Amino acid sequence: MTRAGLTELNAFIAIAEHRSFSAAARVLGVSPSALSHTIRNFEAGLGVRLFNRTTRSVAPTEAGEQLLRRVRPAVADLDDAMNEIASTGDHPSGSLRISASESGARPLVRHVLPGFLARYPDIRVELVVDSRLVDIVAQGFDAGIRIFEDVPRDMIAIRFGPDMRFCAVASPAYLARRAPPKAPHDLLKHECIRFRFESGAIYRWDLARRGKSATIDVEGPLTLGNVGLMIDAALAGIGIAWVPQERVAEHLEAGRLVPVLPEWSPTFAGLCLYYPANRHPPTALHLFAQAVREWAGSPNPPSDPA
Numbered sequence: 677m678t679r680a681g682l683t684e685l686n687a688f689i690a691i692a693e694h695r696s697f698s699a700a701a702r703v704l705g706v707s708p709s710a711l712s713h714t715i716r717n718f719e720a721g722l723g724v725r726l727f728n729r730t731t732r733s734v735a736p737t738e739a740g741e742q743l744l745r746r747v748r749p750a751v752a753d754l755d756d757a758m759n760e761i762a763s764t765g766d767h768p769s770g771s772l773r774i775s776a777s778e779s780g781a782r783p784l785v786r787h788v789l790p791g792f793l794a795r796y797p798d799i800r801v802e803l804v805v806d807s808r809l810v811d812i813v814a815q816g817f818d819a820g821i822r823i824f825e826d827v828p829r830d831m832i833a834i835r836f837g838p839d840m841r842f843c844a845v846a847s848p849a850y851l852a853r854r855a856p857p858k859a860p861h862d863l864l865k866h867e868c869i870r871f872r873f874e875s876g877a878i879y880r881w882d883l884a885r886r887g888k889s890a891t892i893d894v895e896g897p898l899t900l901g902n903v904g905l906m907i908d909a910a911l912a913g914i915g916i917a918w919v920p921q922e923r924v925a926e927h928l929e930a931g932r933l934v935p936v937l938p939e940w941s942p943t944f945a946g947l948c949l950y951y952p953a954n955r956h957p958p959t960a961l962h963l964f965a966q967a968v969r970e971w972a973g974s975p976n977p978p979s980d981p982a
Contacts (some may be wrong), residue, residue, distance in 0.1 A: 769798035770960035776821035824945035836972035837947030844936040849913040860890035867915035868894035884942035
């Protein structure tokens with residue numbers, strides 16, 4: 677078996693992540709034929725097929741998935757070490773890859789990244805927006821952004837957002853057609869606007885009141901994967917939506933939406949930047965975490981709808 681170098685490993689990781697030789701070749705700045713030749717030699721040296729290839733798709737084999745789980749964190753650590761050495765001078769450099777929901781990324785894009793990127797022009801930040809709860813270590817991310825209760829307990833978490841309150845809302849037009857629910861299980865008789873995660877799971881509504889809780893698997897004519905569209909659907913009178921209260925505050929104040937079962941609206945701990953506690957953070961992550969802490973600890977940090 678031949679030893680693999682960084683060239684082969686980076687090529688392998690790029691193809692596995694992009695599921696495409698042509699897309700990986702563009703990222704690496706090589707031709708698809710050269711990349712294919714590299715992988716063929718890599719597989720021949722290992723004596724194992726790493727990818728299943730068809731005319732339309734590329735996917736890691738079982739051996740490829742196993743290798744990816746082992747080498748991606750190792751190669752990321754090597755990159756971090758090189759970046760850290762390059763950042764010992766007056767111009768910190770490196771790359772930072774963060775997994776986040778759209779609502780989680782928005783306040784940092786607005787309030788932290790402008791000053792951070794201006795201060796450190798040699799640092800590159802990539803925000804990968806995804807509604808799924810991914811394993812940031814296994815998926816090759818440096819950090820993630822999620823609400824506190826979704827952060828694994830073996831992570832360092834930096835709170836930067838206010839507590840979030842969820843609420844059920846509907847338009848006056850919808851409530852003119854249907855009597856408002858009086859208890860959580862009455863929602864099962866209503867047209868509700870459901871949310872589906874990219875994983876395929878349907879979000880269940882978790883209501884709470886004075887120590888009591890109710891989890892409702894609602895039904896309805898419309899399922900969406902975007903909170904903004906859910907609000908639009910509620911405004912259009914399609915049904916009842918379950919959304920962060922901050923996102924609909926203006927509509928509630930203007931009367932365009934009406935709270936439903938407001939006494940059952942629970943509050944959750946807010947957004948966090950999180951990263952592994954058992955790894956030395958690379959320079960770029962250390963500086964970004966520091967910037968988030970400073971912003972969150974400012975006397976009056978601007979708040980954004982979660």
